[in-house]
Every structure is written in structure tokens, then in C-alpha cells.
Amino acid sequence: MIVVSAGPEQRIDPSGDELGRDRIGYASTMSPAALYDATHGTWLLGERAHRECFALITHEGQGVLAVAIDRIEPVAPGGQGSERSVIHGEILVPGHTVYDTYIGVQSPVPPQRNPVGYFDATEERTTCACGCGELTLSGKDFVPGHDQTALHERVRQLGGVVAFIAWFDRIHGHWPDINVVYEPVSLKGGGPTGAPARARHRLGCGHFFLDEEGQIINRPRLATAGEMSSLRPCKSCQAASVKAAVGG
Ligand SMILES: [Zn+2]
């Protein structure tokens, strides 16, 4: 959990603020949305911030706003100028465990000089994906080391690495170069349909659509790790991949 200590409400010059705001900080008269605007940026956030699920805004040592983090973005895209970030997310309301646990009570982080602190909240922990029943650190799937143990245990069950690879290639198919996805777009407007991609392709396979000027409508992007395992490889890309591998 990112714990941000906000000072009292302060009027500022919007032209000098990276988010164009006219006030920052906390006032008891602010609505949750106004408080969110005034406090979700701009902060110097460390690496750890990107693993956290929740942000808690505190004022004078008390929790005043809880946010389920959606994403954290640099204020200045492209990394020029500011190194500060903005926390984007959903404002939590009464009834949510994190709201009920941290709002209106003492901050879990003791007073410190840095306005940004971190807290290992039990609400962010999940049980280890290996099945051992232990709780992970926030944002982690496994207790450290348990991913390696779980993986090697499975390799051993199949008789070793050679047997494991043969099994994987037979069941899943090994097509590391078929790693591009074209977002489905509408053939009329060219806009994205929002539908998930149906297959993955080799870059440059030509299985995309062109507009009247010959521009590619659906731009390729690299498949995510999830898509590499869940999307089937395009049939003709598979054939091209085999050809490339044997030097044809
Ligand atoms: Zn485990």
C-alpha cells in the first residue's frame, strides 16, 4: 500500500502545476472526488509503488482517502522534465475492507519526513500460487523461491528438462517467433472493435487490413505473456516459421 501524507489545502497557480490544478492537499470540506484530484499527484514514487494495489491518503496521521490503484503514470510522458508520477484508480467507499480498515483511523505509517511511505497491508497479500498456503508479499504471486521449486518439481515429474520440453512442444506448441498481435478493428471506420485478438502472428505476415491509402489499420504489437500462452498461432505463420527454421 502506498501511503501518502497530504498537507492542508493550499491554493496554487494552475500554470505552475503539472496537472493544471488550482489546489492541492486536504480540507474536511472536500468531496472524495475533489480530494482525489488534489492528492493523487504529483509524487516521487519508487519502484515499489508499481507493485502496490492500494493507495491511502492521510492527513495529520489519519486515513482520509483510499484508492484501488489502476495505474501509475509519469506526469511528463516521454520522461522529460518531471520525474513525478500520478496515481490513477478507483475511490473506495464504505463497505470496502480497505476503506473500513484505514479511513478515519491512525495511519499505518508513523510520521516521517517523506510524504510517501509504504505499508505491507494484509489486504494486498494473496496465498502463494504454489499451493503451500503461505501469504505472499503485496503484488507477488509466490513466496520468494516457491516459483522455482514449483516449476522444477513439475519438470522432475516428467523425467527431466528434455522430456519436459518435448511434452511442452507437443501439447502447447513452441512458436516463440509468432509473437505479434493485431488488435481487431472495424473494417468500416478502422477503429478498434475492443474485441480480443484471436490469434498471434509473425511480424510482417500480412494478415492485417489496409486502408485505401495502403496504411495498416490495425497496428501490430508484441503479444503479452498471457497471449503467448492463450492465443493460437496463425496457421500460415506456423508454416512460415517452420520454413524459416529449416532455412527454406
Ligand atoms: Zn508457496
Ligand SMILES: [Zn+2]
Ligand atoms: Zn499470420
